[in-house]
Amino acid sequence: MGDKRARVIFFIVSFIAVAAIGIYVLEGVGSMSDRARQFILPRRLMEVLAIFLVSVSVAYSSVIFQTITNNRILTPGVIGFESVYMFIQTVIVFLFTSGSYFITATPNFLLSVAVMMLFSLLIYQVMFKKGEGKNIYFLLLVGMILGTMFTSLTTFMQMLIDPSEFLIVQARMFATFNAINQALVLISVVAVGLTLLYSLPLVRYLDVMSLGRETAIGLGVSHSKLSKRFLFVIAVLVSVSTALVGPVTFLGVLVTNLTYQLIKSHKHVYIIPTCVAVTTVALVGGQFLVSRVFNFSTTLSIIINFIGGIYFIYLLLRENKSW
Numbered sequence: 001m002g003d004k005r006a007r008v009i010f011f012i013v014s015f016i017a018v019a020a021i022g023i024y025v026l027e028g029v030g031s032m033s034d035r036a037r038q039f040i041l042p043r044r045l046m047e048v049l050a051i052f053l054v055s056v057s058v059a060y061s062s063v064i065f066q067t068i069t070n071n072r073i074l075t076p077g078v079i080g081f082e083s084v085y086m087f088i089q090t091v092i093v094f095l096f097t098s099g100s101y102f103i104t105a106t107p108n109f110l111l112s113v114a115v116m117m118l119f120s121l122l123i124y125q126v127m128f129k130k131g132e133g134k135n136i137y138f139l140l141l142v143g144m145i146l147g148t149m150f151t152s153l154t155t156f157m158q159m160l161i162d163p164s165e166f167l168i169v170q171a172r173m174f175a176t177f178n179a180i181n182q183a184l185v186l187i188s189v190v191a192v193g194l195t196l197l198y199s200l201p202l203v204r205y206l207d208v209m210s211l212g213r214e215t216a217i218g219l220g221v222s223h224s225k226l227s228k229r230f231l232f233v234i235a236v237l238v239s240v241s242t243a244l245v246g247p248v249t250f251l252g253v254l255v256t257n258l259t260y261q262l263i264k265s266h267k268h269v270y271i272i273p274t275c276v277a278v279t280t281v282a283l284v285g286g287q288f289l290v291s292r293v294f295n296f297s298t299t300l301s302i303i304i305n306f307i308g309g310i311y312f313i314y315l316l317l318r319e320n321k322s323w
Contacts, residue, residue, distance in 0.1 A: 006263040006270035013262070013277040020284040021048050027292070050180045050245060051283045053188050056196070057241035059275035061234040062252035063259075063268065067210045068227045069140065072260065073315055075252035076238045078140055080147030082247035084119050087150040088112050089172040093165050094157045103168065105181040112243035113191075119146075120235035124228065139231075175246035175301035177287055184244055191240045199233040202226060206268040248301050250308025255279040257315060 025044045029037055065076045088111065092102045102111055123142055158166060205226055208216045216223045259275040286300045 003265070003267070003270070006265040006267065006274070009263045010270060010274045010277065013274055013281065017277045017280040017284070020281055020288075024048065024284050024288050027288075046180050046182055046185060047177045047287065048284070049189075050177050050185050051287065052280060053185065053192055054241045054245055054248075055276050055279035055283055057192060057237040058248070058252050059255055059259075059279045060196075060199075060272055061237040061241075062256045063272050063275055064206065064230050065234055065252075066256060067206050067268070068230055069137075070210070070212055072257060073253060073312070074140065075256075076234050077247075077249055077252065078147070079120065079123070079143030080150060081116055081120070081235075081238045081242055082249060083147040083150040083154070084116050085112055085242050085247060086169075086173065087154045088115050090154045090157045090161070090169050093169050094161055097165060106183055106187075109181075109184050109187070109243045113239045116239035116242065117235055120231070120239070124231055124235075172246060174299040175248045175304075176299055177245055177283075178291075178296065180245070188240050188244050191236065195233055195236045199230070202229060203268055203272065207266060210266060210268075246301065248304055250305050250312055251279070251282070253315070254304070254308040254311050255282055257311070 025041070025048060029041065032040060062075050066072050066074060089108075092100055092108070092111075096102060102108055123139065123146070158169060161169065205216075205221055208219050208221045209223060209226065211219075213223045255275055255278045259271060259278050262278070263270055263274050265271065282304065283300070286303050289303060290296060290298060290300050
């Protein structure tokens with residue numbers, strides 16, 4: 001019964017996601033001239049492709065992270081990826097000014113991904129050097145401390161930057177799908193695709209890992225080894241999605257918990273694809289509001305962080321009552 005409900009919910013949410021994409025792409029196209037249509041359609045399709053890439057990255061990484069940490073409130077942002085991303089953008093402008101080669105799209109993307117991956121691999125190496133299972137919690141603590149440190153350094157440098165230069169940094173603070181670079185999307189497709197090919201065979205172990213470290217080990221699953229591999233997958237997906245569109249802080253905790261409430265299943269074969277569909281609906285709907293309702297007077301990340309922040313507070317209050 002549970003599996004049947006999960007499948008039905010997945011198909012319903014997927015249908016809503018496809019319908020939302022169709023409405024977003026085709027809305028108003030019939031009344032456009034041929035020249036306008038040739039300009040608008042490819043642009044919208046590229047935005048949708050970027051949205052789907054971010055949906056896969058955020059949903060997949062968030063579900064995996066919550067499973068291996070056995071906590072449905074935490075997301076990969078706790079480790080400090082978004083703080084490192086903003087630190088990179090600020091350092092580039094602070095040291096090289098806004099005319100730097102590294103501020104342009106492709107070099108900035110590659111540099112951001114490389115530094116975020118290096119950051120994650122370094123702290124993973126230090127934390128798991130002795131192979132202790134409890135290092136995952138130490139990792140969260142160190143990630144929060146380093147994230148706070150990078151945020152403080154970023155704020156300090158932003159205070160010293162010329163106001164005109166600060167506008168460049170400010171534009172990177174909020175996720176946006178309005179000016180997606182086609183080359184970056186293609187690079188992201190390759191990176192995300194290879195990561196999924198590597199990690200999908202491991203998804204079957206997540207059901208056991210969700211039972212807890214001791215139970216998983218008792219059932220013959222190498223919890224520590226799989227955690228390292230999944231954390232590498234998380235690092236790639238979060239680095240690519242953040243470098244592509246910018247940080248979206250509360251998206252992960254919002255979509256994962258909505259998914260858990262919808263399908264009420266412990267099987268990740270249903271949780272992950274449903275979460276991808278829910279994330280796609282959230283991003284397409286948010287982008288529709290930004291472009292058609294608010295006429296680009298706000299950004300998608302502001303809308304998502306506002307709704308996600310309220311939902312996060314609700315989750316904290318609900319957890320507090322359960323105690």
